[in-house]
Amino acid sequence: MQKIFKISSFYLFLGLVLGVFYREFTKFNHFTGTTTLGLVHTHTLILGFMFFMIVLLLEKNFKISDSKNFKAWFITYNVGLIYLISMLVFRGVLQVQGTDFNGLSHIAGLGHAILGISLIWFTVIVNKVIKNYNNKNDVKNI
Template identity: 55%
Template sequence: MKKYFNASMAYLILGLIAGVFYREFTRMAEFTGQTVLKGLHTHILVLGFLFFIIVLLLDKNFGFSKMKGSKAWFISYNVSMVYFIATMVARGIAQVRGIEVSGLSHIAGLAHALFGAALVWFIIIGNKMLKEQAE
């Protein structure tokens, strides 16, 4: 349970830092256009902080961490989340700087696919967990 709380705290801190980074980076660059950096902190806070608070509650009430595959899922979710965040930061910095990065869309697409797979895996584990609780 503690690892879910620690992950939640880490994403809270990272999300708040991302919000400050967006504000200060665009201000220093005198950038007024659209950039994915604007939504980065929201993504981190919802998909990191809030998500792991929910997982923490599932673990406390239903024993999510005792489910087969939950440890591997936790690692894959966090790796894909960090990859996802890194691609958003790279795209956002490129947008603010006016740099065209070829291939970034493919890299970001892979990050989204990995993250989506981790979410599906979470649902599969959660479904098994609920079925075991019903027995």
Template identity: 75%
Template structure:
């Protein structure tokens, strides 16, 4: 559980720092308008910090880490999230500097796809953990 809490805390700090970066970078470059940098802060806080707090609560109640592929899932999810955020940051910087590169949309889409697959995978892990919990505690679902 400590590992999950540390991951969540990492994303909290990263999200806050990227929010400050967005504000200061656009102000420093006299940029007025919308940019992908504005999305990074919320993506990190929701998909990183809040999501892993929820994972922590599910781990406490259903022992998710006992499921076979849990460690592989955490690695895949984090790779997808970091990849997505990296492409959003890079494209946002290019937008502020007025050097937009259209190909980054597809690269960012790959990060979304990895996250989408990871979220479905997470649902199967939670489902298995709940079934194990019900068998262990002889809970009947109606």
């Protein structure tokens, strides 16, 4: 549980820092348009901090980390999220500097794809754990 709490706290800190970076970087460069930097703060806080707080609650109630696929899922999700955040920052910086190029959207889309697969995988893990939990409780009640 401590590992899940620490990763959630990491994403909270990262999300807050990226929010300040967005505000200050655009102000410093006198940029008033739309940029993907504006999305980084929210993506990091929701998909990182809030999501892992929910994972922490599931861990406390159902011990989801006991699932044989949990460790691989955990690594995959974090790789996908860090990749997504990195690409959003990279593209946002390019947009602010006026050097954005169209091909970057497809590269950045890979992070979304990894996260999408990871979220489906997480749902499967939680479903199996809850089914096992219910089966164990049914036996105890007989």
